[in-house]
Amino acid sequence: MEGNLRYEKQYSESGKGKLLVARCFIPKGAEIFSEEPLISCQFAWNKLYKYKACDHCMKPLETAEENAKRLTNDPELALPFKEQCSVTKERHTQCQKCQAEYCSQECQTQAYQLYHRMLCDMLSSPSSSLNKLQEIWKNSHYPPETCNILLIARMIARIRQAENPKLMFQEFLSFVHDTSDQEQQYVHKLLGNQFSEIQTMVNSELREALFDEDLSEIFSIEGTQKFLCLIGRNGQGVGTSSFGTWVKNVEDLELPESDKTALDLLIDQIYEKMNEVNGHFLNCEGSGLYSLHSCCNHSCTPNAEVQFPYGNHTLQLVATKDIESGEEIEISYLDDCQLRRSKATRQQILLENYMFLCQCNKCTTDQDDETDESSDDDESDENMEN
Template identity: 25%
Template sequence: MESICPIDQRCSHQISALLQPPSPLHVQEYFEQLISKRQCHGIKVKQDGVFGKGVFAETDFEEEQLILKDQMLVGAQHPSNKIDCLVCGYCFKFIGSIEQQIGRKLYLKTLGVSPHYGCENDSSDEDQDNHYVKNHHNPENGASSSSTSTNPLPKMALQSLMNGELSLPYSSRFPLPSVVSCPGGCEEAFYCSKSCAEADWESFHSLLCTGEKSESLSREALLKFIQHANETNDIFLLAAKAISFTILRYRKVKASHLRKQENTAPSILGTSDLSLLLETWKPISIGHKRRWWDCIALPGDIDGSDEAAFRMQIRELAFVSLQFLKEAIFDKECEPLFSLDIYGHIIGMFELNNLDLVVASPVEDYFLYIDDLTYPEKKEAERITQPYLDALGDDYSVCCQGTAFFPLQSCMNHSCCPNAKAFKREEDRDGQATIIALRPICKGEEVTISYIDEDLPFEERQAVLADYGFRCRCTRCLEEEP
């Protein structure tokens, strides 16, 4: 039976206003302000009536030149990746020390901690009707390598690494920011600095913190929401961040308006002013297009005759998630945000526009450095480090993995012969999207990236791109089309 969300009926007028596409003028103003704020002076976002938004070069770019570093609007590390990588919850830089990164990873595994922070145990077969709804927006979901340690180390040695009592040779060559705890007191979010902790608290985390100082309505409901997301699809965590971001912006903007109008009658500013909600919703309104259950790609193991049932199940999954989130952080003045229609559009925005969040691991760099040492320094260093490398196995090189929405990068159109790509350079050690020129790009030329593996044959490329809702008509496809 189809679940009915009463907010969709009660707030239909507000929801319609929120989902109304912004005018071209508002879109242009938004991106011009964003580009100016981020000092990305070499590009411009333009709109045409055919492909929607696009990013164009405002100057000439040379091959391998940096085109753009784009700060995410919303992003999250995959829950399963948190065992392998301790990173800042706001900028996603690695934090602590080489010793802490290695010791923590191995120690958690000796305790039998699973990717979802529970004790590992044998699980029964899942219900046949539910097996295909788990994490289909990212099949790997940031999972660690399946290799396990064949040479477990004593827990005392691992604790000494984590506590800073034991130093590994040459680790000082790879300094990392100290760990800053969550201001709300939870043990899930950590930061590289006080400024990142405060920025995350003010932007997202104050409503989504499970610590004692959390501003959520119910920490118990919040824990249920997080558990449900971890067990089904971590895209819900991104949606929660987007809603929390909008609510917190709404409160901040409203407080500012009230201060400006403190000498006027209170009735001038209503308690649920739709114009304020529209103002704070603008960053999301620029990006959303379709509801999640309408745009999610049909998994390969689902027959076409089962498509309607699959999409209905995805909708039901979102409805269950939304009920947990509503109980945890509901705000009456922002009630339309908790409608299923809005929730579906937010998740759909991530489904269609997300970019993988990847930050290279300094642990991999450290072991490569040891391997490049010359004799006898290498022999002496490996005498100490080799047991840890053996215990880590293939997991020594696991990077920070997650998913994020980048407002400028999301405007870049696809081409099967792109002139740019998302590529992290050696110095790019945070969660920002980095776009590099693949070849010289002339001023006025559109900057394009590939959404897929462009080495696939023509028909396979078109089949994959159909999940994005379009058929590619780039120069290469026009030449290869039968």
């Protein structure tokens, strides 16, 4: 199989660390790889507000129609072409002890084998340290969310349940190469001004819930700091939607032009109503840690992008332009709107959120916008802050 891969991992001595390089020509639109995360979980507030997703793979548990009814607050709404919904409720299962819900028996079994066996009893007890830990996190991390402390709990459980715990521990540690000062700066940003107090509380509840003498370094303050930095800097956002999947499926149907126009109008009206009721919070949202994805460096002119084509946490990396053999495979850590902003603004966002000064080809060759520090977007942000 190794010879068929379109990429290879390399390590740069120039400060970039890990990177992925194309082993052959990769045409635009081609899949570079697909991978499941080492660990993933739904955001705490997202789950609290009844965005129902599989506790393992994050596939939605609501049908497209149920999802649309809830997000529009319209119990009378009815969708055509219900057979285009990908949710199969008859396959859903539930943990009898902690009531965690899954999209299939396969997901429940995989979760139990990887991490859930160690966490189940604690999740079923409201007074457990694990549930106290989640409350601490929720009370200091309000929407929009970027990560969930349960990722750390699942990481520790996966390490302890692994056939070779030390090897699994090293695999997670390979995500982060920051100095302790850089980690502290990032954790301060992640947790806010009370970061020291919150970090101590997180450390205390993690020790109470999951301490293992053989992995004692994980449970030191420094170990907690390292893992907080890990989930904050390397967590890839995951968003799933049964209604969104239904929309993609019905758009592929061969219909008479008049029916197609009516369907497009209905979809537009539903999305408008969803935005009125819920704003931009339309998806089951969470984050995951992906080994291959973590090797992809940032560029302001990326040649690849992340997609989630299967409606769950399985990540696919797709080429957005032709990639030559030997060329580095790069993604953008910025969204499309941020990529259109000035060089100074792009670099500021990356420095604040990822703690590096971007030196991609665009940033090193673009001199025209070097002093353009206040685009329309920047001014809008300033007005919102004021």
